[in-house]
Amino acid sequence: MCPRPDPIMKRRSGCPLNASVEMLGDRWSLLIIRDMMLRGSKSFNEFLHCYEGIATNILADRLKKLVGHGILETEPDPGDGRKLIYRLTEKGIDLAPVMTEMVLWAAAHEETENQALVMEMKKDRTKFLQRIRARWLHSRKK
Template identity: 50%
Template sequence: MRFSYGDVCQETALDLQSVEVLEHWYENASSFKNESNISMANQQRSQCPVNLSLEVFGDRWSLLIVRDMMFAGKRHFREFLQSDEGISSNILTERLGKLVEQGVLRKSDDPTHKQKAIYSLTPMGIDLLPVVAQIGIWGRKHLPVTRESASAAAAMERGGPELWKQMQAELRKEHAAARKG
């Protein structure tokens, strides 16, 4: 079952569920160690979970890449370039690399084309769905959006955590299958 961002995003502040998701994400992220993560940790100003999370996905482009993977099914470099926000190829390359390095995405060879890569959400990346949903819900409530652009936020708010769990289960199947294939 595919949920498009156009079907899914409404008005609520961050709730306890979102805080729990961030805490869960942080606990899982802290167990993911490699040299770049250790050196990044040495440069951080704070060990606050919010700060550490924002170090990983807190810029505009990273969240839009994750959004496009979750709600638009985008998986290839060229697909991300076609997003309405107009990311440049050099910024896209840098952000995809950072998200892979931090364990939010996985990059693998596309079996249908030797020169293409396919990006998949990792379990850590899929755990961001409630966060992305809450950002969309907040934006719908507080910013001048159109009915069309806010329809996904409205659906996400109506469906709430039950819908989010269902969507996460679908993403796990879809992205796990890509990792095995």
């Protein structure tokens, strides 16, 4: 009885950076989260049409893992029985600072596009993060 839902998920180490890397250290997870935060993507098809072009099987796998890690949660679309709505959890939206630092780092050291976004982040990091969180809060209240 009462089988603990997540007894000891074994990690390579207890280091917090390692925990992050095991959840997010691949070529797609953070891009999915980016599309949710910045473009408001929330369905399989919207993720599928991200600029980088993820394959359907990989996307399905990553969504499953992100939900499993409590970074995303799902809800059936009330207006369309085929659709599933994906949303960032609190834990998920808390990745905004990570994403911001990664964007600013690359923008500072590589040739990248979307300078408008970078400028907005650089100008006032705190305000930018507040805006992302505010949009998220707004989107989740029915």
